[in-house]
Amino acid sequence: xxxxxxxxxxxxxxxxxxxxxxxxxxxxxxxxxxxxxxxxxxxxxxxxxxxxxxxxxxxxxxxxxxxxxxxxxxxxxxxxxxxxxxxxxxxxxxxxxxxxxxxxxxxxxxxxxxxxxxxxxxxxxxxxxxxxxxxxxxxxxxxxxxxxxxxxxxxxxxxxxxxxxxxxxxxxxxxxxxxxxxxxxxxxxxxx
Amino acid sequence: xxxxxxxxxxxxxxxxxxxxxxxxxxxxxxxxxxxxxxxxxxxxxxxxxxxxxxxxxxxxxxxxxxxxxxxxxxxxxxxxxxxxxxxxxxxxxxxxxxxxxxxxxxxxxxxxxxxxxxxxxxxxxxxxxxxxxxxxxxxxxxxxxxxxxxxxxxxxxxxxxxxxxxxxxxxxxxxxxxxxxxxxxxxxxxxxxxxxxxxxxxxxxxxxxxxxxxxxxxxxxxxxxxxxxxxxxxxxxxxxxxxxxxxxxxxxxxxxxxxxxxxxxxxxxxxxxxxxxxxxxxxxxxxxxxxxxxxxxxxxxxxxxxxxxxxxxxxxxxxxxxxxxxxxxxxxxxxxxxxxxxxxxxxxxxxxxxxxxxxxxxxxxxxxxxxxxxxxxxxxxxxxxxxxxxxxxxxxxxxxxxxxxxxxxxxxxxxxxxxxxxxxxxxxxxxxxxxxxxxxxxxxxxxxxxxxxxxxxxxxxxxxxxxxxxxxxxxxxxxxxxxxxxxxxxxxxxxxxxxxxxxxxxxxxxxxxxxxxxxxxxxxxxxxxxxxxxxxxxxxxxxxxxxxxxxxxxxxxxxxxxxxxxxxxx
Numbered sequence: 001x002x003x004x005x006x007x008x009x010x011x012x013x014x015x016x017x018x019x020x021x022x023x024x025x026x027x028x029x030x031x032x033x034x035x036x037x038x039x040x041x042x043x044x045x046x047x048x049x050x051x052x053x054x055x056x057x058x059x060x061x062x063x064x065x066x067x068x069x070x071x072x073x074x075x076x077x078x079x080x081x082x083x084x085x086x087x088x089x090x091x092x093x094x095x096x097x098x099x100x101x102x103x104x105x106x107x108x109x110x111x112x113x114x115x116x117x118x119x120x121x122x123x124x125x126x127x128x129x130x131x132x133x134x135x136x137x138x139x140x141x142x143x144x145x146x147x148x149x150x151x152x153x154x155x156x157x158x159x160x161x162x163x164x165x166x167x168x169x170x171x172x173x174x175x176x177x178x179x180x181x182x183x184x185x186x187x188x189x190x191x192x
Numbered sequence: 193x194x195x196x197x198x199x200x201x202x203x204x205x206x207x208x209x210x211x212x213x214x215x216x217x218x219x220x221x222x223x224x225x226x227x228x229x230x231x232x233x234x235x236x237x238x239x240x241x242x243x244x245x246x247x248x249x250x251x252x253x254x255x256x257x258x259x260x261x262x263x264x265x266x267x268x269x270x271x272x273x274x275x276x277x278x279x280x281x282x283x284x285x286x287x288x289x290x291x292x293x294x295x296x297x298x299x300x301x302x303x304x305x306x307x308x309x310x311x312x313x314x315x316x317x318x319x320x321x322x323x324x325x326x327x328x329x330x331x332x333x334x335x336x337x338x339x340x341x342x343x344x345x346x347x348x349x350x351x352x353x354x355x356x357x358x359x360x361x362x363x364x365x366x367x368x369x370x371x372x373x374x375x376x377x378x379x380x381x382x383x384x385x386x387x388x389x390x391x392x393x394x395x396x397x398x399x400x401x402x403x404x405x406x407x408x409x410x411x412x413x414x415x416x417x418x419x420x421x422x423x424x425x426x427x428x429x430x431x432x433x434x435x436x437x438x439x440x441x442x443x444x445x446x447x448x449x450x451x452x453x454x455x456x457x458x459x460x461x462x463x464x465x466x467x468x469x470x471x472x473x474x475x476x477x478x479x480x481x482x483x484x485x486x487x488x489x490x491x492x493x494x495x496x497x498x499x500x501x502x503x504x505x506x507x508x509x510x511x512x513x514x515x516x517x518x519x520x521x522x523x524x525x526x527x528x529x530x531x532x533x534x535x536x537x538x539x540x541x542x543x544x545x546x547x548x549x550x551x552x553x554x555x556x557x558x559x560x561x562x563x564x565x566x567x568x569x570x571x572x573x574x575x576x577x578x579x580x581x582x583x584x585x586x587x588x589x590x591x592x593x594x595x596x597x598x599x600x601x602x603x604x605x606x607x608x609x610x611x612x613x614x615x616x617x618x619x620x621x622x623x624x625x626x627x628x629x630x631x632x633x634x635x636x637x638x639x640x641x642x643x644x645x646x647x648x649x650x651x652x653x654x655x656x657x658x659x660x661x662x663x664x665x666x667x668x669x670x671x672x673x674x675x676x677x678x679x680x681x682x683x684x685x686x687x688x689x690x691x692x693x694x695x696x697x698x699x700x701x702x703x704x705x706x707x708x709x710x711x712x713x714x715x716x717x718x719x720x721x722x723x724x725x726x727x728x729x730x731x732x733x734x735x736x737x738x739x740x741x742x743x744x745x746x747x748x749x750x751x752x753x754x755x756x757x758x759x760x761x762x
Contacts, residue, residue: 029355046762050570073730075282075715077291079275080264080356087268109728109738109761114569122274135758152717153730157291176356178266 031175041141045134048116064099064191067161071107072115086123101129162189233372234365245373252276262358284708285377300379303333378705384474385704393449393473397481407682415690460487501689520737526650527562529740529760535570547600551607552582559606585610591617609635639745651743663722684722
């Protein structure tokens with residue numbers, strides 16, 4: 001997958017370099033989409049309410065799940081990913097959420113339940129969006145399990161993982177999505 | 193206005209690799225500037241507009257009080273209160289680099305001059321002098337082209353910014369206010385930049401021993417001397433650096449003043465004002481005070497003067513203050529760790545009835561406050577607190593009477609080693625106790641042996657057996673200074689400060705603005721340095737070490753510490 005990511009970067013860079021008119025002015029750069037199988041580690045994390053959460057049970061429940069990796073004081077990528085989550089929740093309406101949105105902290109030392117609550121409040125998150133933190137060792141296990149490990153949080157990358165509830169496989173989106181692309185990917189995965 | 197023009201391939205490759213989205217489109221002609229009353233912005237006095245613009249930039253709130261609306265990634269609406277300009281461009285406006293996305297500077301000084309692909313930080317005058325004539329990637333911004341960029345994401349050369357940059361839907365008056373703020377943001381170097389020298393100061397309060405002073409001053413002065421020695425022959429590297437890298441342009445000589453305070457703490461702020469007026473400093477480095485750091489913290493907030501890593505265990509604990517960057521929350525953090533550890537015990541029933549015994553001292557009160565705040569945050573009910581006058585040892589009879597009356601499962605003894613004789617009251621085995629390693633100091637290993645299995649210690653540093661390999665380099669560099677009074681950790685903490693400062697000065701480049709210095713520290717990667725298990729940073733994070741171990745004292749006359757917990761953070 002590392003090779004895939006490099007390939008994605010090269011493809012993306014070459015698209016940028018290919019000159020005018022390739023992309024519309026407002027669209028995000030193209031993202032890479034792959035289908036993956038992951039084994040969720042058996043770790044206990046803590047959510048924004050301070051409640052312990054068994055990640056394996058949460059992700060393997062058969063319910064539609066979307067996962068990303070963020071941190072509370074991130075400058076660029078996480079705010080945009082989170083705006084995507086917030087917008088998806090808005091599109092899903094006010095009824096009981098069909099999709100469980102999960103953000104896993106990659107800065108567990110700073111992202112306490114209080115920090116995570118404040119973060120979700122800023123994005124007007126509705127029930128159905130959980131922000132999880134935990135011991136650094138456990139967070140590392142989760143990042144490794146999803147081939148998303150980064151030793152330094154400042155060098156993380158935009159990643160969204162959508163679990164197909166029928167097959168249990170994960171759609172791995174590397175890059176930024178527009179709102180319409182995000183909805184389309186959710187539909188393809190059968191979570192909407 | 194310039195139209196789209198071809199860009200040299202290498203420049204485009206560089207931009208692509210940096211994650212800049214280069215899209216070509218004809219530049220849009222700027223609308224004619226509207227006449228405005230002199231000294232006003234959108235009909236408001238300039239200083240009022242500046243304050244409103246700051247609120248827009250930092251908090252994403254419009255002058256009307258509503259959230260700034262914008263769109264990212266083509267069609268994702270975003271509230272300004274979710275994230276604002278300063279989230280990415282940072283408080284100083286010099287931008288950031290994260291996850292392959294470059295956020296360009298948006299401060300007044302940079303907006304006012306053209307941007308170049310190579311050596312973009314040189315001024316047009318410096319470029320002429322150095323005969324660097326490669327064409328500008330974009331011209332200087334006018335108010336009109338800047339407004340166009342903020343609304344459409346397109347710069348005056350026709351390049352579209354990355355789609356993660358919000359496109360703001362602002363009215364003309366709101367736009368004028370935001371632009372007024374950007375024009376004034378980091379527009380002139382901060383005080384303390386004098387010619388080719390960056391001036392720093394360190395504060396020493398009365399009551400600090402000569403040994404402790406030297407433990408901080410020797411590493412600081414060594415660093416300044418070494419830096420100045422190495423940078424003496426740089427010449428043009430003040431401007432150009434090596435191999436096209438302008439980072440070396442950040443080189444300035446350093447100067448360090450020592451501001452020695454006298455008298456009671458309530459007079460310190462006035463003394464600091466006088467020092468600053470006499471010798472403007474860019475930032476304070478380290479600093480020593482035997483008690484509360486609050487007066488110096490308050491001065492720095494008011495003077496908007498960064499204070500980097502004061503050597504204190506009694507910091508001001510705040511979620512919003514900006515100017516002092518601490519190593520940790522000190523004693524407060526140990527109290528927090530005790531609360532989190534007790535709350536997190538699987539068999540939590542016995543932990544439900546703790547009692548705090550609080551010595552009336554700054555340290556005792558900080559420990560108790562940390563426990564109290566965190567215990568409440570965890571949803572627990574308030575616990576009884578027994579005050580203990582300052583300097584008075586905890587008597588055996590007092591503790592026995594407390595245990596009989598409250599029947600606590602745990603007693604948090606926020607007092608020093610003078611409580612050791614009273615610990616005999618714990619020998620019934622029904623009650624555990626917490627003590628602070630920092631408060632016990634070198635007497636930690638004298639804990640009475642019969643109660644060692646019932647006493648938990650909050651220990652805010654790396655495990656002692658693992659420390660030597662992390663301190664070895666500092667020990668060597670400082671010629672054994674760190675071993676003179678290892679329990680104070682003053683010289684090792686100063687060493688850590690120097691390492692972080694060194695990186696921050698390089699990252700700050702030639703943008704000598706105080707907020708930018710703090711922004712650059714906020715963007716540093718985690719550091720593994722002496723004393724603390726890990727120092728981590730982030731924009732606005734002001735306490736670099738965030739955890740604490742819970743230990744027990746092992747058996748024997750020279751006991752080792754036995755780790756009983758992970759690095760407690762939640």
